Amino acid sequence: MSIKVSNLTYTYMKGTPFEKIALDNINLSIETGEFVGIIGHTGSGKSTLVQHFNGLLKPTSGSVYINGEELAGKKASKLKSQVGIVFQYPEHQLFEETVYKDIAFGLIKRGEETDEIDRKVRKTVSMMGLSEDILSKSPFELSGGQKRRVAMAGILALEPSTLVLDEPAAGLDPAGRDEIFELISSLHKNNKMTVILVSHSMEDVAKFVQRVVVMNKGRIEMCGSVRSVFNKIDELERIGLAAPQITYLMKRLKKKIPELNDNILTVAEA
Ligand code: ADP
Structure with a gap:
């Protein structure tokens, strides 16, 4: 599923003394099946941006398109349902008596048949690397990592x-x-999902x-392959996103071999 964001601006509390421009003219395309990272400091606008992908927030100006169709009007609810968002600490939303009921919650709300619900709950539990005996447990008996997987399963179901x-x-x-990142990678590889990691x-x-996609102060500062973004180490350092050890090594290398500036990662890897 593709997402396109065109000239998107979002202002919190518009027209009040607390007005805050959280997104400032964002343009971005994410293609079907891509695995994209959105990076930036706290407050750079990442959460505000992704909440536009399923219509939780509506643009102050500009547009969001899902598979080429604008996320607005009559078709909006169908388009929205194709984008699942797992928010920070999703386990805080677990509340049912059993893991089964928690994972099934959204499917029941959607009015799906009992058999379908059962099939989807079991399939998702297995996708998340959990065994079925977890289904009858209380979510509150689980470890932190298990709780998080159960909460993710509720969205994936x-x-x-x-x-x-x-x-x-x-x-x-x-x-x-490591476990959670490996799981997410396998969802992308094995289930051909478009995955956006904030x-x-x-x-x-x-x-x-x-x-x-590197965000800074409500704007997209850089966008490209991991390699091309890491190569702009000075830019990353300016916005405080480069790890100090990497910056130090890259700078020493650049000084020693200036002609290799644009290919510094290839050299670093060798
Ligand atoms: P990030 O996800 O990168 O931490 P956010 O999208 O949460 O950034 O925030 C972007 C900006 O919008 C920040 O300045 C933040 O303080 C502000 N902001 C976020 N949520 C709200 C809100 N509900 N009301 C007012 N301002 C908000």
Whole structure:
């Protein structure tokens, strides 16, 4: 599923003394099946941007298109249902007595048949690398990592063709972080989903995504392959997104071999 954002501006509390321009003329296209990272500091506009992808927020000006159709008017609700957003700490939304009921919640709300609900709940649990005996447990008995997977399963059970994850590894230990990123990568590879990963950490996403969108102060500062964005180390440093160790090594390398400036990553890898 493709997403296109055209001249998108969003202002919180417009017309009040607290007015805040959170997005300033954003243009972005995400193609079907892509795995894209949206990186930027807290407050750079990442969450505001992704909430436009399923119509949770409506542009102050500009437009959002899903598969070429504008996310507005009569078709909006059908288009919206194709984009699943997993917000930060999604496990805070778990509330049912059993994991089964929690995962099934959205499907029941949608009025789906019991058999279909059962099939989708079991399929999603397996996609998330969980065993079926978890279904009868209370979500509150689970570990942090399991809770997060159950919360993600609740979104995936709705079978969106695009999955947006806002800081999916926040608060997990290093092993839990790796697990969750591996799972997300496999959703992209095995289920051919379009995946959009939102993070404040360049390193987290660089390992997994195909393309990086760097946001700063409500604008897109850079956009391109991981390699091309890392090559602009001075830019990344200016907006405070480069890890100090990497910056140090890259700068030393650049000084020593200035003619290799544009291919610094190739050299670093060798
Ligand atoms: P990020 O996801 O990159 O941390 P956000 O999209 O949450 O950034 O925020 C972008 C800007 O909009 C920030 O300056 C933030 O303070 C402001 N903002 C976010 N949500 C609200 C809100 N509900 N009301 C007012 N301002 C907000």
